[in-house]
Amino acid sequence: GGTTKKSTDSDSTKSGSGSSAAASANPSAPIKKGLTIAYLPKQVNNPYFTISDNGGKKAVEALGEKYKEVGTSSGTDTAGQVSYVNTLTQQQASAIAVSAQDPGALCTALNQARKNGVKVVTYDSDTNTNCRDAFVSQASAEDLGRTEVQLMAKQIGNKGQIAILSAAQTATNQNTWIDFMKDELKKPEYKDIQLVKVAYGNDDAQASFQQTQGLLQQYPNLKGIISPTTVGIKAAAQYLSGSKYKGKVQLTGLGTPNDMRAYVTNGTVQSFELWDPAKLGALAGYTAVALASGQITGAPGETFTAGDMGSYTIGKDSTVVLGKPTVFDKSNIDQYHF
Amino acid sequence: MTMTAKPASAAPPEAASTSGFLDRVLKVRELAILVVLVLMLLATQLDNHAFLSEQGIKDLLLNATILVLVAVGQATVVITRNVDLSVGSTMGITAFAAGEFLRGGGNPLVGVLIAIALGIGFGVVNGLLVSLGQVPALVVTLGTLYIIRGLDSIWFGSKQITAADLPSGFADFGHNGFGAVPYLALLTAVVLIVAAYYLRSYRSGRDLYALGSSPEAARLAGVPVRKRILTAYIVCGALAGLAGALYLARFGNVDSGTGNGYELTVVSAVVVGGVAFTGGSGSVYGAALGALLLTSINSVLPSIGVSSVWVQAIDGILLLLAIAVDRVVALRVAAVLRKRAAQTRSAIHHA
Amino acid sequence: MPEPTKSPQGKATSGTSGGFAVPAWARDSLRWDTVVGALLVVLLICSFSMVDNFGNALNLSFLIGNTLPIALIALPMTMLVISGEIDLSVGSTAGLSGAVMGKLWNEGMSIETIIPLCVLLGVVCGLVNGLLVTRLGLPSLAVTIGTLAAYRGIAQIVLGSNSVTDFPQQYLDFGSGRIGGTFIPQAAVPWAVLLVIAVIVLHATPVGRSLFAVGASQEAARFAGIRVKRLKLSMFVATGTVSALTGVFWALHYASARYDNATGLELSVIAGVLLGGIDFDGGKGTLGGAVAGVFLLGALQNVMSLVNVSAQSQILITGVLLVISVLAPRVARQVGRARARRKAADAAPPAAALATG
Amino acid sequence: MTDPEPERTPVLALEGVSKSFGAVRALRDVSLRLYAGEAHALAGENGAGKSTLIKALAGVHRPDSGTVLLDGAPVVFHGPADARDAGVAVIYQEPTLFPDLSIAENIFVGRQPRRSFGRVDHKSVRQATADLFRRLGVDLDPDQPARGLSIADQQLVEIAKALSFDARVLIMDEPTAALTGSEVARLFGVVRALRESGAAVLFISHRLEEVFQLCQRVTTLRDGAWIASEPVEGLTEDDLVRRMVGRDLDELYPKQDAKVGEVALSVRRLTREGVFTDVSFDVRRGEIVGLAGLVGAGRSEVARAVFGVDRWDAGEVEVDGRPLKSGAPSLAMSAGLALVPEDRREQGLVMEMSIERNINLTGFGATSRAGLMNRGAERSRAVDWALRLQVKYARLADVVGTLSGGNQQKVVLAKWLATDPRVLIVDEPTRGIDVGTKAEVHRLLSQLAADGLAVLMISSDLPEILGMADRVLVMHEGRLAADIPRAEATEESVMAAATGRGRNAA
Ligand SMILES: Nc1ncnc2c1ncn2[C@@H]1O[C@H](COP(=O)(O)OP(=O)(O)OP(=O)(O)O)[C@@H](O)[C@H]1O
Numbered sequence A: 001g002g003t004t005k006k007s008t009d010s011d012s013t014k015s016g017s018g019s020s021a022a023a024s025a026n027p028s029a030p031i032k033k034g035l036t037i038a039y040l041p042k043q044v045n046n047p048y049f050t051i052s053d054n055g056g057k058k059a060v061e062a063l064g065e066k067y068k069e070v071g072t073s074s075g076t077d078t079a080g081q082v083s084y085v086n087t088l089t090q091q092q093a094s095a096i097a098v099s100a101q102d103p104g105a106l107c108t109a110l111n112q113a114r115k116n117g118v119k120v121v122t123y124d125s126d127t128n129t130n131c132r133d134a135f136v137s138q139a140s141a142e143d144l145g146r147t148e149v150q151l152m153a154k155q156i157g158n159k160g161q162i163a164i165l166s167a168a169q170t171a172t173n174q175n176t177w178i179d180f181m182k183d184e185l186k187k188p189e190y191k192d193i194q195l196v197k198v199a200y201g202n203d204d205a206q207a208s209f210q211q212t213q214g215l216l217q218q219y220p221n222l223k224g225i226i227s228p229t230t231v232g233i234k235a236a237a238q239y240l241s242g243s244k245y246k247g248k249v250q251l252t253g254l255g256t257p258n259d260m261r262a263y264v265t266n267g268t269v270q271s272f273e274l275w276d277p278a279k280l281g282a283l284a285g286y287t288a289v290a291l292a293s294g295q296i297t298g299a300p301g302e303t304f305t306a307g308d309m310g311s312y313t314i315g316k317d318s319t320v321v322l323g324k325p326t327v328f329d330k331s332n333i334d335q336y337h338f
Numbered sequence B: 001m002t003m004t005a006k007p008a009s010a011a012p013p014e015a016a017s018t019s020g021f022l023d024r025v026l027k028v029r030e031l032a033i034l035v036v037l038v039l040m041l042l043a044t045q046l047d048n049h050a051f052l053s054e055q056g057i058k059d060l061l062l063n064a065t066i067l068v069l070v071a072v073g074q075a076t077v078v079i080t081r082n083v084d085l086s087v088g089s090t091m092g093i094t095a096f097a098a099g100e101f102l103r104g105g106g107n108p109l110v111g112v113l114i115a116i117a118l119g120i121g122f123g124v125v126n127g128l129l130v131s132l133g134q135v136p137a138l139v140v141t142l143g144t145l146y147i148i149r150g151l152d153s154i155w156f157g158s159k160q161i162t163a164a165d166l167p168s169g170f171a172d173f174g175h176n177g178f179g180a181v182p183y184l185a186l187l188t189a190v191v192l193i194v195a196a197y198y199l200r201s202y203r204s205g206r207d208l209y210a211l212g213s214s215p216e217a218a219r220l221a222g223v224p225v226r227k228r229i230l231t232a233y234i235v236c237g238a239l240a241g242l243a244g245a246l247y248l249a250r251f252g253n254v255d256s257g258t259g260n261g262y263e264l265t266v267v268s269a270v271v272v273g274g275v276a277f278t279g280g281s282g283s284v285y286g287a288a289l290g291a292l293l294l295t296s297i298n299s300v301l302p303s304i305g306v307s308s309v310w311v312q313a314i315d316g317i318l319l320l321l322a323i324a325v326d327r328v329v330a331l332r333v334a335a336v337l338r339k340r341a342a343q344t345r346s347a348i349h350h351a
Numbered sequence C: 001m002p003e004p005t006k007s008p009q010g011k012a013t014s015g016t017s018g019g020f021a022v023p024a025w026a027r028d029s030l031r032w033d034t035v036v037g038a039l040l041v042v043l044l045i046c047s048f049s050m051v052d053n054f055g056n057a058l059n060l061s062f063l064i065g066n067t068l069p070i071a072l073i074a075l076p077m078t079m080l081v082i083s084g085e086i087d088l089s090v091g092s093t094a095g096l097s098g099a100v101m102g103k104l105w106n107e108g109m110s111i112e113t114i115i116p117l118c119v120l121l122g123v124v125c126g127l128v129n130g131l132l133v134t135r136l137g138l139p140s141l142a143v144t145i146g147t148l149a150a151y152r153g154i155a156q157i158v159l160g161s162n163s164v165t166d167f168p169q170q171y172l173d174f175g176s177g178r179i180g181g182t183f184i185p186q187a188a189v190p191w192a193v194l195l196v197i198a199v200i201v202l203h204a205t206p207v208g209r210s211l212f213a214v215g216a217s218q219e220a221a222r223f224a225g226i227r228v229k230r231l232k233l234s235m236f237v238a239t240g241t242v243s244a245l246t247g248v249f250w251a252l253h254y255a256s257a258r259y260d261n262a263t264g265l266e267l268s269v270i271a272g273v274l275l276g277g278i279d280f281d282g283g284k285g286t287l288g289g290a291v292a293g294v295f296l297l298g299a300l301q302n303v304m305s306l307v308n309v310s311a312q313s314q315i316l317i318t319g320v321l322l323v324i325s326v327l328a329p330r331v332a333r334q335v336g337r338a339r340a341r342r343k344a345a346d347a348a349p350p351a352a353a354l355a356t357g
Numbered sequence D: 001m002t003d004p005e006p007e008r009t010p011v012l013a014l015e016g017v018s019k020s021f022g023a024v025r026a027l028r029d030v031s032l033r034l035y036a037g038e039a040h041a042l043a044g045e046n047g048a049g050k051s052t053l054i055k056a057l058a059g060v061h062r063p064d065s066g067t068v069l070l071d072g073a074p075v076v077f078h079g080p081a082d083a084r085d086a087g088v089a090v091i092y093q094e095p096t097l098f099p100d101l102s103i104a105e106n107i108f109v110g111r112q113p114r115r116s117f118g119r120v121d122h123k124s125v126r127q128a129t130a131d132l133f134r135r136l137g138v139d140l141d142p143d144q145p146a147r148g149l150s151i152a153d154q155q156l157v158e159i160a161k162a163l164s165f166d167a168r169v170l171i172m173d174e175p176t177a178a179l180t181g182s183e184v185a186r187l188f189g190v191v192r193a194l195r196e197s198g199a200a201v202l203f204i205s206h207r208l209e210e211v212f213q214l215c216q217r218v219t220t221l222r223d224g225a226w227i228a229s230e231p232v233e234g235l236t237e238d239d240l241v242r243r244m245v246g247r248d249l250d251e252l253y254p255k256q257d258a259k260v261g262e263v264a265l266s267v268r269r270l271t272r273e274g275v276f277t278d279v280s281f282d283v284r285r286g287e288i289v290g291l292a293g294l295v296g297a298g299r300s301e302v303a304r305a306v307f308g309v310d311r312w313d314a315g316e317v318e319v320d321g322r323p324l325k326s327g328a329p330s331l332a333m334s335a336g337l338a339l340v341p342e343d344r345r346e347q348g349l350v351m352e353m354s355i356e357r358n359i360n361l362t363g364f365g366a367t368s369r370a371g372l373m374n375r376g377a378e379r380s381r382a383v384d385w386a387l388r389l390q391v392k393y394a395r396l397a398d399v400v401g402t403l404s405g406g407n408q409q410k411v412v413l414a415k416w417l418a419t420d421p422r423v424l425i426v427d428e429p430t431r432g433i434d435v436g437t438k439a440e441v442h443r444l445l446s447q448l449a450a451d452g453l454a455v456l457m458i459s460s461d462l463p464e465i466l467g468m469a470d471r472v473l474v475m476h477e478g479r480l481a482a483d484i485p486r487a488e489a490t491e492e493s494v495m496a497a498a499t500g501r502g503r504n505a506a
């Protein structure tokens, strides 16, 4: 007897849930002034998030709103992130743009915030859909997953063993992307490519190093490594560039131009991709403002203008997609500085 | 009331034999780790022939260098019955300092020196707090762990050093070497040997063992306790600083999170190396071996294809095994010694 | 880790190793745990009056709710430390119990059976630590660093990358809800009960007396017929059990069971306990101090975020506090000794009088 | 370096020194002069301030007032190192060794002979140590770590250390407390040699006959105050005792005959590998059984095993016919067994806990009701026993570590007598205890015996054994060598057995 998963499945879905979705949107409503848009990244002092939050800062302040950034200094301090959500609720922020360390852990706090009239936008990594008003996605997970495989396939001539070096085993984004990679690899043109292993470097340089070494030793004729995490790819690149595998084993994935410049120029890496984090932050900001001004409620189909970035439409699961990622290589990398 | 003497004869021979036996035993205790290490590596080699290739050996050595350096410093402190938990933070901040300097196109050697100097600085702070303040090292250095970490992230914020900022020569130094032996490994070996020789063959070195063994007795014996503790912390800080510089050279990437949580790894290495937290015993060689063992495990597991899900659990269990085995060996030895003592005593008598 | 120099004087003036049972606190009012308690009160008063949004029920419940896990584990940890040992694996134990909870929940087992199982798991974790320390005589620092990694690793194997969030609502409510309109989280009630029990055990029972003795001198305690090993073992088990409970509470409070729940919790606990004036040589300290220390840190963090102190500065401040927490009593001691010496200089010696009276 | 006119300037002197610890005034305006080539004794009850005076001389304590004079000139020793450099060597009352270092290193720490580049010359360290031990006739392995040495062995190492300085001033705080006659005799030989070569010696012992054997001059302290400084000749032990205690002393060995009852403690074929073998004996109600033997004979080990802190490998132990388990002190206690251990600092007391807590450590049963401690009961139990044994303390809440050596020993006794045991094992019960208290303890023991307690008394103080014991068991090399009834027990008979020359009786 007792309370089991089944007995609760029925009601677990409607727990909390977007009370605001009920309210109706007014697309022509003016943009409210003096709103406070609070950014809560996975981790402060993380270069990637600093770039995107600064993007957000520009956008938000351009609209005459107030910008602030708070957050934990560790990327796995879920409890810390929760108490920050609580604090922001206390401080009556107009909207929170949060990149969730954990899809579930924030829900209670976020829904509490929303009950207190705070709009919640997730960016970069999402929470469960019923805990936020909208999710601003860096690029559709599908695009990212598939394009990374395509990049790798080009570099190794559609042939040979490849491996994936991911971040933490719990990283929500990476896992969805990897699923799409696997799906992409099912296509006939990639029949000669075998994905031999997914390794996890926990976004730690030393660990990623040793995982890379392990991959190369375990699969002597490994042709390429896909690392869909900025930390992983630069660790792998640093190792390859200093080892005998330099140039022989291809490496691609998600990285920032600044991190990867050295390795692209010294020929360790041919090409990799990423969206523009600054734009991501900006879009999150615009979305937050639009929500707080009542222009949108986060319901699919609604449209709003994101300043100079043009107008965006909310897709299913109230997701706003930034666009296709940019591919960086020798030819264009020097034009980007983030 | 006069009791006549227990015959004092036959003392020298007994001494000789016992001592010979003793140091052999002591040596063995470090050998034990070495044996485990070698067996593990060979086993892996059988499973995967790429493992001990030139590249493979080079990687093993490189992976170990940084941890070995910090562990040697930590051991010096632990021998004095103290501990320095701030090494991780120190390593992080020094790495960054060196990086900042090199980014400005500075000379690599100077960069390394800067890192070491900064490390010494923090060593002095810790040393003074512990020796003058006479407060538990665990707490103080847990405090400085946070403080230095905080300074680090306030000072550098979200800035980061990337390979592109570093002079190529420096990066090459990070991974090149003579054949399978990287420069970093050589450097580390030199440091290790110097440290070991100092601890074994200099009065001040022996003092460290003495005051670790019994602080009160050390004070009465006129050992300059505070000065010595300060020295130990300075050594530790300096090595953490050096390690920071080498980290930069090796990984080419540093941000304000670098070195986070490293202290636990270091402490584990020292413990596995048989340096007792009660002070006064153990050697830096042991600590170095411990470090080598730990890093090697983390190279072995991936290369025999153990899913990284298992790595952490296996790490922990191996650590437990290592110290447990070491302990059991020690107990056995003690028992043997007791029997020997008894035999020699009665031998003396019946002679 | 023992102090670098242990002079009899140092010990002599550092007050007796007693709870508030001993009139020690009446004697030297400068005892650190009382100071911490005072600090906490001062901080609360200031925050109520100066920091807006601090005083309201919601925030207070946040404050307490987020500090509870630390406060929970601090109870047995204090006793363990007083008996001269330490357990760094508490965070991992909590994580493991959370992970197992999630796993079994997904397996469709009923929560009413799961929770007792998790507690049992905690007992086992504690036993492993305790047996390694007492039977093999290994240093607890080393052992629990090992199990710190091991338990976390096992948690990872058990639950992998999943995170379980769909626990039954009434339990989630218990984890995050409050008593009526008050600021007191429901989970604070069982904690209070545990606190009372712990205080009594440590400061008013033979067990507590023995703990202090064992921490101060294991050998002498053994010669006094105290069953040292059994005592320590039971402390490890207690710590493990409470950690597991904390793991369950954590999973419910944050409505998420993941293998990396409560990572690094051990440091927060130790920081709080240390701040509360528990001596890591063992044999000294009071539960009051430990709890005050824990809540002082918790309240500080809450206030600092409310007044927008950046995470970096918070780390810094925590560190400074820790250092002060050990330096201050030291200084206080010096002052106290100086005063005593001056008094003694002109007081007649009571020693002789009391002797062969 | 012999001074032409020794009586003129003292090598080392204290003038009007006072020292207080908190409320305790350990020294009050005390003066003392040490002359080259003279052995000076320091006498006084426990807590009189002898050790404190020594620590003031050695630079461990800074006097609150008064001055230290070196060759007539005032000096301030900022630490033990200063005193050492000034040629002052000290043996402290409590051995202070480094358990992890080898014996040789213990002796030369900080002063190791050096080779080129200031490297320590381990070989000559070992050699020098071996030579010292030969001089003292000690057989210890210089390379053996100090951990696990018996108190006696530790004391010998301390002596060797002090001698290794060939200092101008040699200060010894109860160096003989743990030693048996043979070691004492050899020590005195060496000290006399030093004195003749012009060293000044300060010597403390509660064994007054030793004072008369070794010293020319004696200074007496009472409650931290200076009483007298005078030549030894012409002085009788009683004079000295009167100065120390301030009254005439009653008999030192007040042995009253008790009627011997049935067997209370029975030990059969007890064996602990490598320590003692096949030990069997009985102790009856009302009987005081002495256990004699050379240092290292294994007496303490037998006691430890019987009480259960060490396991035994073979044999049985019974208390009142109840068999005990190996390695279970708590069972032994509940069976009515009590052990006053040999090493009070490590085994007897929790040094950083209060006097009260120490006394009550054995009495949770008596001081708790329904599992809760009863403060009143705790305090009264402590006060009661502290006063019965005349412990000299300021407050019961004082840390026991601050008591004088002898008073610490009293606290240990109190702690165990408070359990009112059926069988009491005392290991060196009067080590470091002044004559007055010694008599007290002896009276107490024989009183307890008279009341039907069975007492096993281990002691290295042969007169004590002969004075107090109804029967004397003698151990030699870990075996029971003889069982001698009071009538036949003489120094000769006991020594013969102790050195293995005796008849193999019992
Ligand atoms: N570190 C200390 N702190 C406080 N009180 C102390 C300290 N050391 C000694 N005392 C006190 O000073 C007085 C003298 O102690 P001391 O050890 O000099 O006596 P003693 O003559 O050596 O006695 P014994 O013959 O037993 O060794 C005692 O009352 C003791 O309690």
Ligand SMILES: Nc1ncnc2c1ncn2[C@@H]1O[C@H](COP(=O)(O)OP(=O)(O)OP(=O)(O)O)[C@@H](O)[C@H]1O
Pocket (backbone or CB within 6 Å): D147, D148, D149, D150, D151, D152, D153, D178, D275, D293, D294, D295, D296, D297, D298, D299, D300, D301, D342, D460
């Ligand atoms: N704690 C200990 N650990 C290991 N060995 C010990 C210990 N104590 C004593 N020994 C050794 O055991 C033997 C007997 O110990 P001990 O000298 O205490 O016997 P004893 O007859 O009680 O002598 P005494 O009591 O006069 O010191 C000695 O060789 C001693 O070195």
Ligand SMILES: [Mg+2]
Pocket (backbone or CB within 6 Å): D050, D051, D052, D093, D173, D404, D405
């Ligand atoms: Mg004394």
Ligand SMILES: [Mg+2]
Pocket (backbone or CB within 6 Å): D150, D299, D300, D301, D342, D427
């Ligand atoms: Mg003995």
